[in-house]
Amino acid sequence: MVNPVHLTTLIEVVRLGSFASAAAHLGYTPSAVSQQMAALERETGVELFRRTPRSIVPTEAALVMIRHAEKVLTDIDALKAATARAADAAGRELRLGIFPSLATYVLPRVLSGERWRRLGLDLHVSVAEPGDTIRRLASGGGLDVVLVYQVGQSGLAWPHTAERLWIGDDTFHVVLPKSWGIADGARVTADQLGGMPWIVHHPGTSDATVIDRLFAACGLAPRVVAYSDDFNASLGLASAGLGAALVPELALQATPEGVVLVDVPEIRLARNIFALRPHAAADSATRLFLDLIAEALAALPVRAARAERGTSPG
Secondary structure (H helix, E strand, C coil): CCCHHHHHHHHHHHHHCCHHHHHHHHCCCHHHHHHHHHHHHHHHCCCCEEECCCCEEECHHHHHHHHHHHHHHHHHHHHHHHHHHHHCCCCCEEEEEECHHHHHHCHHHHHCCHHHHHHCCEEEEEECCHHHHHHHHHCCCCCCEEEEEEECCCCCCCCCCEEEEEEEEEEEEEEEEHHHCCCCCCECCHHHHCCCEEEECCCCCHHHHHHHHHHHHCCCCCEEEEECCCHHHHHHHHHCCCCEEEEEHHHHHHCCCCEEEEECCCCCCEEEEEEEEEHHHCCHHHHHHHHHHHHHHHCCHHHHHHHHCCCCCC
16 A cells, blocks of 8 residues: 555655755655655555666656645545544634735635635634744734744744744845846846845844845945835835845745846845744644645745746745
8 A cells, every 4th residue: 555655755856856855845864765765666566766876857657646646645635634623623713823925925825725625724814023923822822823934043033832843935036126137037146236226124133134144245245225124115116226135035926017036146045934833732734734835835926937947046
């Protein structure tokens, strides 16, 4: 009998392109992933990968198996959700704290799907910045799980009693005014951007501290023309020609026409998105909901569009 865990691992190996990347994403060792794939090949009697010294290439049999595996895993999710509903019939409420851009561009995608409806959760949402939702979680202020982000090792702290689950990464991109005449997707150096006007975070904020260090490490001394902690405002100002900005992918779901994205090899930064919840709240329905959030985040249109045209996401 095929192990569903092995099917999930197969999907991640093919999606991410290597055993090592799948292992890091799933929390396994590369050796464990390799063993799972070997076991799956024994269970099914087919070769799943052609191995070369530098890469692995999925076979046609692997791609066919993935198409069927996704349906099987969806059915398993539904079965788990039904079990969770039966076990927790008296406690289906989920009180969620979530930061604004994730609430705007990811949560609606989840809530409009059939898999969400199968969970049978009664969702109550509080949209606020991570610092606020973490304080409410720590103080017992009416939240069961919070979705937060952290930029580098910025000053975000969470209660030691909370379980932390990685949801995904929100990659930053360098955004320039289209009026500057640089092509969308062009590769430029940090040195070329140093003398240009920039829109940056207010000094002293945790994000600004991390970004300042990154800029200093690559020798970029921005000429600051505006301070903005609101990415929508930064995009609007950039589209009007005021200056360049560093904006995360979530905010780029509402990209104005007057900006372009460029690839700067020296600038590689992402917001790490986590779910925090008390250890005692580890019910299966909530975990399935968080899996849906992670899948919707990974499938954002900007992410897909950049992958199609071959631009490095950073």
